[in-house]
Amino acid sequence: MLEARNISVKYGPRLAVSEVSLRLSPHEVTTIIGPNGAGKSTMLRTLNSGIAPVSGEIILDSRPLGSYSRRAIAKRIAVVAQEAELRFPVAVFEFVLGGRYAWSSTAGWGWETARDVEVARDVLRETRLEELSDRLMTELSGGERQRAVLARALATEAGTLLLDEPTANLDLAHQAAILALVRKRCDTRGMAALVVTHDINLAAEFSNHVLLMKDGKTVAFGKPNEVLTPDLLKEVFAVKVLVDAHPVSGVPRITPVHEVLR
Amino acid sequence: MLKEHLPQLQKFAGTRRPLAVLLSLGLLFAACSKPNNNKSDSQIGVHQTIDEAGRTIIVPNTVTRFISLAPSLTEIVYAIGAGEGLVGRTSYCTYPAEAQKVEAVGDTLKPSIERIIALRPQIVFVSTASQLEAFTSELQAHHIAVYVTDSHDLEGVFHSIERMADVLGKRPQADELLKQLRARVSSVAERVKSQPLVRVFYQVSDEPLYTIGRDAFITDLIKRAGGVSVTADVPGAWPKYSAESALAANPEAIILPTGGSMGDANSTVASALKRSPAVANGRVYKINDDHLSRPGPRSVDGLEDLARALHPGVFTK
Amino acid sequence: MSIASSTEVPAKDRVLRGIDEARATFKKTLLVCAILFAALIVVIVVMSLLGSEKLPAQASLCALLTFGKTSCGLTSDQDAILFDIRLPRILLGAAVGGSLAVAGASYQSLLRNPLAEPYLLGISNGAAVGTMIALVFMGAHEWSRPLMAFSGALIATLVVYRLAQGKTGATPERLILAGVIVTTFLSSAIVFVTTLMDATRIRSFTFWLLGDLSGTTAKLLWLALLIAIAGTIVLAAHARSLNLLMLGERDAFDLGVEVSRVRLVVFIVASLLVGSSVASSGSVGYVGLVVPHLVRLSLGSDNRITVPAAAICGAIFVVVADTIARTIIAPRELPVGAITALIGAPLFVYLLRRR
Numbered sequence: 001m002l003e004a005r006n007i008s009v010k011y012g013p014r015l016a017v018s019e020v021s022l023r024l025s026p027h028e029v030t031t032i033i034g035p036n037g038a039g040k041s042t043m044l045r046t047l048n049s050g051i052a053p054v055s056g057e058i059i060l061d062s063r064p065l066g067s068y069s070r071r072a073i074a075k076r077i078a079v080v081a082q083e084a085e086l087r088f089p090v091a092v093f094e095f096v097l098g099g100r101y102a103w104s105s106t107a108g109w110g111w112e113t114a115r116d117v118e119v120a121r122d123v124l125r126e127t128r129l130e131e132l133s134d135r136l137m138t139e140l141s142g143g144e145r146q147r148a149v150l151a152r153a154l155a156t157e158a159g160t161l162l163l164d165e166p167t168a169n170l171d172l173a174h175q176a177a178i179l180a181l182v183r184k185r186c187d188t189r190g191m192a193a194l195v196v197t198h199d200i201n202l203a204a205e206f207s208n209h210v211l212l213m214k215d216g217k218t219v220a221f222g223k224p225n226e227v228l229t230p231d232l233l234k235e236v237f238a239v240k241v242l243v244d245a246h247p248v249s250g251v252p253r254i255t256p257v258h259e260v261l262r
Numbered sequence: 263m264l265k266e267h268l269p270q271l272q273k274f275a276g277t278r279r280p281l282a283v284l285l286s287l288g289l290l291f292a293a294c295s296k297p298n299n300n301k302s303d304s305q306i307g308v309h310q311t312i313d314e315a316g317r318t319i320i321v322p323n324t325v326t327r328f329i330s331l332a333p334s335l336t337e338i339v340y341a342i343g344a345g346e347g348l349v350g351r352t353s354y355c356t357y358p359a360e361a362q363k364v365e366a367v368g369d370t371l372k373p374s375i376e377r378i379i380a381l382r383p384q385i386v387f388v389s390t391a392s393q394l395e396a397f398t399s400e401l402q403a404h405h406i407a408v409y410v411t412d413s414h415d416l417e418g419v420f421h422s423i424e425r426m427a428d429v430l431g432k433r434p435q436a437d438e439l440l441k442q443l444r445a446r447v448s449s450v451a452e453r454v455k456s457q458p459l460v461r462v463f464y465q466v467s468d469e470p471l472y473t474i475g476r477d478a479f480i481t482d483l484i485k486r487a488g489g490v491s492v493t494a495d496v497p498g499a500w501p502k503y504s505a506e507s508a509l510a511a512n513p514e515a516i517i518l519p520t521g522g523s524m525g526d527a528n529s530t531v532a533s534a535l536k537r538s539p540a541v542a543n544g545r546v547y548k549i550n551d552d553h554l555s556r557p558g559p560r561s562v563d564g565l566e567d568l569a570r571a572l573h574p575g576v577f578t579k
Numbered sequence: 580m581s582i583a584s585s586t587e588v589p590a591k592d593r594v595l596r597g598i599d600e601a602r603a604t605f606k607k608t609l610l611v612c613a614i615l616f617a618a619l620i621v622v623i624v625v626m627s628l629l630g631s632e633k634l635p636a637q638a639s640l641c642a643l644l645t646f647g648k649t650s651c652g653l654t655s656d657q658d659a660i661l662f663d664i665r666l667p668r669i670l671l672g673a674a675v676g677g678s679l680a681v682a683g684a685s686y687q688s689l690l691r692n693p694l695a696e697p698y699l700l701g702i703s704n705g706a707a708v709g710t711m712i713a714l715v716f717m718g719a720h721e722w723s724r725p726l727m728a729f730s731g732a733l734i735a736t737l738v739v740y741r742l743a744q745g746k747t748g749a750t751p752e753r754l755i756l757a758g759v760i761v762t763t764f765l766s767s768a769i770v771f772v773t774t775l776m777d778a779t780r781i782r783s784f785t786f787w788l789l790g791d792l793s794g795t796t797a798k799l800l801w802l803a804l805l806i807a808i809a810g811t812i813v814l815a816a817h818a819r820s821l822n823l824l825m826l827g828e829r830d831a832f833d834l835g836v837e838v839s840r841v842r843l844v845v846f847i848v849a850s851l852l853v854g855s856s857v858a859s860s861g862s863v864g865y866v867g868l869v870v871p872h873l874v875r876l877s878l879g880s881d882n883r884i885t886v887p888a889a890a891i892c893g894a895i896f897v898v899v900a901d902t903i904a905r906t907i908i909a910p911r912e913l914p915v916g917a918i919t920a921l922i923g924a925p926l927f928v929y930l931l932r933r934r
Contacts, residue, residue: 050829073835074833074834078833085826085830088691088825098823099834101819101820101835102835109819110818111883156835470786470791470794497911505668506632506665507631509656509659510632533796
C-alpha cells in the first residue's frame, strides 16, 4: 500500500503541488483529474521518488519511501508513461524483459533467469502481444506500443501501478483495452493503480476513487459520483457540464455543454 | 608583335612620324627587355650568388645588417668576427655570450616575420634543418635575401663557413679560422688512424628512442673520431629507432648528448641498451649536446670530445 | 539461460523461442568471448614472432609456450628481444587497445551517441596535458606520468561533467557539447606547452602524442593490464544498466536503475581507462570509435556482449596495428596512432555508409 501525506512540490519559486494527500490501496484504481498544469503528473512522479517533495511524506508498505533503494522501489511501484522512451531500436521481447531489471542481482551480471523469461512471456500473452514479440518497437502501432509499455510495467510484478496519461494517443479500442487490463489486475491480483488522465468518462468508468486537482491543490477526493459533479467540474475546468448516469454501466457520464456562439 | 601594331603605327606615322617611331621602339624595349642583372646591379651594389640549397639569390656587395635563424649559424657569425652586423637571432642562439645581447626574433621553427622585417636586414641566414620553405618566399616578397646553408658532414660545415664569410666580407678571418679547425681535425685523424674502429650508438633521446641516421652530420663526426655509428645506414637524419634493433646492435660505446641546451634530459641510457657491452664496460659518455648538434665551429669541439671518449688511450691530455 | 524444451511446442511459444535464440544470452556471450579471447592469444603469439630483428620462428614459439622458462635454443640477445622488448610491448598494446575500446563502447552507450569517443570528450587530451606536465616539471619520477595522466583525465572528466550539468542533470547532449569545448581548449593548451619545450623534446613529444608503445617499464605494464581488466569487469557489470539507459533515462529510472550513480561510475571508470592508456602510450586514436561499431554490427547492441567483446577486439586491433608500426619501415618506427588512423578512418567511413 502506498500513501502520500500532505505532499508539496516546488518548481523554483512556484508550488506545483500543495499539500495533497492520497492513498492507493490494493484492488483499487484511483484517478487524478484536473486541467493542464494542475500538478497531476508531478504528483504521480513523487510517488515513485522520481521527484522529491519539499514537504510531506510518502509511506510504502509502512516504511518511508526514502528508506527503500531504487531497485526495491522499482519492484513495488511500476510506471506506465504516456510514451515509451525509444532512443535505440529494440525488439518487443527485449523491451518487456527490461521490466525484470529490478529483480536481477548483480552477482548474476544482469543476465535474465528462466523465471524472468517466463514472466515476460506471460505478460506478453496477457497483453496479446506474443505474435509481435520479435518485432522492433518502432514497427508497432501506437496502441500496440502502449500495450508493450504496460506489459513491461506488469513484468515488474509490482504491487502498485502508476499510469501517466496512458491513453492519450490511443484509439477507442486501445483505450478501453488498456484500462480494462489494469482493472482486471486490480480486481484479480490485488494491484493498486493510479491513473492520471484527461478522459473524465474513462475515469468514471474504471476508478474506485477520483482526486480532482487544480493549481496543485486538492479540490475534491472521493468516489466518482461524489467528485464528478457539475459544480466541482465547473469550478475546476471552467466549463459547464451535464452529468447523468451511463445508460449501460450506471457510472456518471459527463457531457460538456458548450455555449455555441452564433 | 610588331606586325599587329603596324597598322596603328602607320596611322600614327602619317601625323607624327618621328615621335611615333621613338614611342614604338620604346614600347618594344619595355615589353621585350629582361632585367640585365650583372651590369645594372653592380651599379646599385649587389651581386648574384648561389646558396647551398642551389638557389640563385641576390646579395648586397657590402652587408651591414643581417639576421641568423639557427644557433649554429650564429656561432659561425661570431667565429668569423662578423658579430657587429648581426641584428637578429633566435631565442636558442645563446652562444657566444655576446649573441644574447642581440634582439631575438622568435624560435627556430616559427620566427616572427614582422620582427624580422622591422629590423630591415639585408640578408637572413637559414639552416635547412629549420624547414622554413614557406617562410623564405614571404621574406623574398619583402626583398630580403635568404641564404640557406646545408651541411651533411664536417666538410660541408667548413664550406658553409667559407660561403657565409664570402657573403659577409670576412673571408680572411674565415680562412684563418678554418686553418685552425682543420689542424685540429687532422690532429685527431692522426691519432685515431691506427686505432680499431669503435661501434657507437648515438642516443638522441631515450624515450621515445631516437638516434642518428645516414644523413646526420654527426655520423660523419663519429667516423672521423675513429668510430662507426651502428645506425649509419638507416635512412633519414633522426630516425625513431626500434628497441630490438638497438639491443641487437650491441654497441661498444654509447654517446649521450646532454648538458648543454638540453639540460639534464637524455642523461640515462635507454632500457633496450642496458645489456650492451657499452654499459657493461662503463663506456657510456655524456657529451655537451651543443658541441654535437650545431653544425658550426664547435663541431670540432664535438669531434674532439667524441675522439677522447672513443679512444681515451691516445688522448692523455 | 536456456529453456527446457518439451516435445510439443505450441505455435505461440515457438515464436518466442525464435527470439530467444537471436538475443544475447549468457551462453552466447561466453562462447563469443571465449572465441575472441582465443583469437587474441593467437594474435599475441604470432605478432611476437614479428619485429625489426628476425627471430627463429620455431625456437621463439617454443620459448613462448614455456613462458620463457626454457630458452629453446634462442641466444640470450634473442631471448631478451622476445621477452624484454617485444612481449611487454605487445601486452601493453593489448591493454591500451582493450581499455580504449571498452571506454569508447561505454561512452557511446551512456551518451547514446555513436561518435562519443575518448578524444572527442576531452578526456584523452586531459590525460595528455597531465602527462606533459609530468614530463616537463616532474621528469625524474617514474610514477609521475601515470599519476598525472589519471589526474588529467579525471579533472577533464569532472570539468566536462560539471559544465554539462543542467536542471535535468548531465544529459548526453550537454555532455558531448561540454566535451567538445574541453577538448578544443586542451588541444590549445597542449600546443602552448609544446612551444615551451625545446626543439629536441618537441620531436619526441609529437611522436608520443600520436601514440607510441615503445616506452614502458614492467611496473607500468602491470598497472595498465590491471586497470584494463578491472575496468572492463566493472563496466561489464553495469552493462545491463547501460542497456536500459540507452533507451532513455526516465524509463531506466522507473525500472530501478540508479541513473546518476551508474552515469558517474561509468564515466569515471572509462576515464581511468583512458588516462591509463594515454599515460602509457599517448593518444591512440580511432580505437574507441571504430572497434565498438564493428562489434555492434556483428553482435548487436546489447552491452552485456558488446562491452567484453569490444575489450578483446580493441586489444587485437592495437596489437596488430602496432606490429605494422614497428615492422613496416624497420628498423625505424612509426607511431601506432598513425596506423590506427590509417586503418580506422576509412573503416569508419565504410561503416557510416553501411548504415
